Amino acid sequence: MKSLRYILVLLITVVSLTACEDLVVENLNDPDFDTAFSNPNDIKGVTGGLMNRWFQITQEYDGPGLALWVTADAGTCSYGNAGMRVFGNQPRLEFDNKPSYADATITENYYNTLYSVLSQSNDVLAQTINNGVAMDDGSTDLVNAVAYFSQGVSLGYIGLLYDKAFIVTHETDLSVEIEASPYKEVIAAAVASLDKCIAVCNSGSFTVPSEWLPGESWTSAEFGKLASSFAARLLVYGARNKTDDNATDWAKVYTYAKNGIQKDFAPLADDIKWYSTYQTYSIYGGWGQIDMYIINLMDPNMPSKFPDSGLFSDLPNNGKATSADARLESDYQYLSSCPFRAERGYYHFSSYRYKRLDKYLQTWTEPMPEFYKAENDYLLAEAALRTGKLQEAADVLNASARVTRGKLPVLPADAAQITKAIHYERMVELMLSGVGIQYFQMRKENLLQQGTILHFPIPGSQLDVMQMEYYTFGGSTGVAGQDYSNGGWNK
Numbered sequence: 001m002k003s004l005r006y007i008l009v010l011l012i013t014v015v016s017l018t019a020c021e022d023l024v025v026e027n028l029n030d031p032d033f034d035t036a037f038s039n040p041n042d043i044k045g046v047t048g049g050l051m052n053r054w055f056q057i058t059q060e061y062d063g064p065g066l067a068l069w070v071t072a073d074a075g076t077c078s079y080g081n082a083g084m085r086v087f088g089n090q091p092r093l094e095f096d097n098k099p100s101y102a103d104a105t106i107t108e109n110y111y112n113t114l115y116s117v118l119s120q121s122n123d124v125l126a127q128t129i130n131n132g133v134a135m136d137d138g139s140t141d142l143v144n145a146v147a148y149f150s151q152g153v154s155l156g157y158i159g160l161l162y163d164k165a166f167i168v169t170h171e172t173d174l175s176v177e178i179e180a181s182p183y184k185e186v187i188a189a190a191v192a193s194l195d196k197c198i199a200v201c202n203s204g205s206f207t208v209p210s211e212w213l214p215g216e217s218w219t220s221a222e223f224g225k226l227a228s229s230f231a232a233r234l235l236v237y238g239a240r241n242k243t244d245d246n247a248t249d250w251a252k253v254y255t256y257a258k259n260g261i262q263k264d265f266a267p268l269a270d271d272i273k274w275y276s277t278y279q280t281y282s283i284y285g286g287w288g289q290i291d292m293y294i295i296n297l298m299d300p301n302m303p304s305k306f307p308d309s310g311l312f313s314d315l316p317n318n319g320k321a322t323s324a325d326a327r328l329e330s331d332y333q334y335l336s337s338c339p340f341r342a343e344r345g346y347y348h349f350s351s352y353r354y355k356r357l358d359k360y361l362q363t364w365t366e367p368m369p370e371f372y373k374a375e376n377d378y379l380l381a382e383a384a385l386r387t388g389k390l391q392e393a394a395d396v397l398n399a400s401a402r403v404t405r406g407k408l409p410v411l412p413a414d415a416a417q418i419t420k421a422i423h424y425e426r427m428v429e430l431m432l433s434g435v436g437i438q439y440f441q442m443r444k445e446n447l448l449q450q451g452t453i454l455h456f457p458i459p460g461s462q463l464d465v466m467q468m469e470y471y472t473f474g475g476s477t478g479v480a481g482q483d484y485s486n487g488g489w490n491k
Helices: 004-017 031-036 040-048 050-058 065-071 081-087 105-130 140-161 183-203 220-237 242-247 250-258 277-283 292-298 327-331 358-363 373-386 390-398 415-428 437-444 460-465
Strands: 332-334 352-354
Touching: 040 050, 040 105, 040 140, 050 105, 050 140, 065 081, 065 277, 065 437, 105 140, 105 460, 140 183, 140 220, 183 220, 220 250, 220 373, 220 437, 242 437, 250 373, 277 352, 277 358, 292 352, 292 415, 327 332, 373 390, 373 415, 390 415, 415 437
Parallel strands: none
Antiparallel strands: 332 352
16 A cells, blocks of 8 residues: 555645645656756756745645644644644544544645645656756756755654655655655755765755855855754654654754854745745734743743632733743743633633734734754754764853843753753744744653654545555544653643
């Protein structure tokens, strides 16, 4: 049931679900493919849209972002939209993986679109690498770098979020059966693609066009650093539990992060082709709010859960926190009431929202943070810590946003304090940047609430197409500690 014919059916399904975007996933075994896709202008045109398609599916309202945000206890919302109420439910529930599930789109669309981006990346590389087609304008290195990057991040995010997947690249032999590979192998394949992107960037000279990445200017050297940062992100955030986390190749992460970005990666919104409804609905008035778990990190005098009474008067200072961290005032806004429905549980309630991105709500044309330089700092600091470089880990954190924005005291070269600080920074500083960061951090530290799903199954619609047996995770379904959390910060 896992042979080539099912992979092709999968890709055909991707096309049908994304037809409104005029996307085509070619059959590389079709003799007309080389003819139809041999024009360098066609190849470059497809390449120019790859990063936009990957970015947009990670930032969509009906993608997994909002659901992961609430299940990580980073955000909170009692509304049923985009799976937020179900994923934020306490106790955690089994994930409904049936195609009929009302919010099936949060994993189906994501899975399908990532495979579509992967397929188009493969199409490009099949021509430029396998068939040796060169761009007439000398931009072959640019095309190859972007295609390898898109191949890597699409495969990588499939590996981050799903328990297994089909690894298909331009190098895959489609004449033999292809079986679903476990997430670790998927992530390894993704990193290998990013390595190839880095190699092209290091040997070539180009600048990514602003039409491909608006508001950004990335030279070949800088784009290689971006790929290096993403490789570090995938290796660190792929861990499903603390055992996985401890087994991470931290020396490899250190090398990637050491060679990572020195500026933020934040495409400029135009509210037409580039936008983030994930960020919009997380911060829009009356929608998502900041979970009390985050406020408790910033002010330990504040409870990590809203009172069962539902009364603000039962919170210290009516829920208005105080903190040595300057970001409580700059990035977070106190609210004296909560609009959520009480009958759905007061544990959804909060006295804070996130305001750092509020300018985006005013203009709709602001940079949309996907990968802060600060995130690379924290990846480097953790890798330094895990490889015995305590002083370097402290130095990196003390030169980061923790001190420059948060105005927090400098840290000594103490492993326990550094570990605590890295967790704090990922939860506080990186809020609403890359999708899933807080979820991945809580997951690898065994801090997700008991019963929380640790990865998604292959979407039910695809199981039907491929005639695979139905399965799912969450609640008490699956293997404890591998498919659903048996830990939890509130245990």
